[in-house]
Amino acid sequence: MNAEPEQASPHDDSRRTFLKQSSVLTAMALVPSPVVTAAAAELDEKVAAAFEKIPLSLKVNGTKHKLQVEPRTTLLDLLREQLHLTGTKKGCDYGQCGACTVHVDGQRVNSCLSFAVMHDGQEITTIEGLAKGDDLHPMQEAFVKHDGFQCGYCTPGQIMSAVACVREGHAGSEGEIREYMSGNICRCGAYSNIVAAIQDVKQGGQKV
């Protein structure tokens, strides 16, 4: 899938068919054998229904998508695996690290702890949606300026959370920033520089 050209639209029929087939195959491969056995013996309608894909409309970074998803697909997996927006990271996958932070209708959330189907009709912003063309978002610029990262893995989540932190009005002091950024863990320990970046943006008064 990585070999596909960047320009290929996720709406593209051949891609959608391919994704549909490949995710069904993946699902089949993951079904524990007792369930498959039960399904074969009883034609359990619940198991059959669970395989059905559900239509889903989402606006992601300003682009509308009409998708078909398995109910158990998380918003994070949808963004990464179906829409190929891999900026949003899978860290712990249990809501403990914040690497998967995105904005849903303007509010920051952990995309790993939410099923994509629950977001029908909503607007998602990921790290890819912050910059305007080649112009970085002020928070992205500040993270570069203040060295707000080392390995960079938590950075997309940190930046999405930082933008929300300022928008919410929770960047009034170092203490408040640290409290309201506590849902984003950085194993490299770039916290001081992350706080400095957020303070810079807040004090700069730029629109975020």
Next chain:
Amino acid sequence: MNQFQYVRATKPQGAIDAVAKDPTAKFIAGGTNLVDLMKRGIMTPQKLVDINRLPLAKIERQDKGLRLGALALNSAVANDALVRQHQPLLALALNAGASPQLRNMATVGGNMLQRTRCSYFYDLTMPCNKREPGSGCGALEGINRMHAIFGASDKCIAVHPSDMSVALVALDATVLVSGPKGDRRIAFADFHRLPGDTPEKDTNLEAGELITAVDIPDGPFTKHVHYQKVRERASYAFALVSTAAALDLDGNTIKAARLAMGGVAHKPWRLTAAEQSLVGQPATEASFRRAAEVAMQGAKAFKHNAYKLKLGPNTIVQALRTAAAA
């Protein structure tokens, strides 16, 4: 994760019917705990009934109190002007819980229904009577540093993890539920259960019952309140011990008090006797210390959590001291 059928409810009755007739079905709102548990295979519902579109997210004034819709987000409640004005203790407790991202997803009803974070409940290779009734309790003789000091049984010594619920039990809230047999109101103190012989039941909700709202009566606790949470890092961790404290002061004399603890029992732990010991007393260190002693009567530690016998009263005193000065 197991396969499941997904349905989206548009009316409360539809959601209730869907769950009432299917014992393998669960409601889903914020999903912050249920999705976590499903990923780990600890909960395996065959059907999820998405209730997020139900009109239950309002926070509004009632005649003599506030009504929080069951789907009001934790962040929305914590930031709400009415809540901050009339029930500031609740806002403090909410902001002490989870992270900003999780508070933007978690709902009032879901917060109450979150499961324990006992590591044996979460470890499928270990026995747990809550997860698998009859399998035993891994914590009883295991690593029980985080566990209960009040109300535990030989079947389960887990604690309830909610901060919000500690404030709500202190504030005499009432839970409104709708179910297959109609509507009913449950006093918050009676909503969660002690483990007894049935630790698999966290609450007194019956099959198919849906929380629709929480009512909080107006009270005099609008100023001298504090939520003291002690955890192993500065933020974003479950409580070792927490205390919700609210005082109504006349000068330096305590007219009324509300106290409850978190991290110490299978349910949010209201400290009624300690509250009574404070009434008519001066708001002093000595009164607070005496109330804390009353509060700790009947506490019983296990191998690794004896520290809670000291941390508990200290947390109560700190909460009362801060509330009095607020």
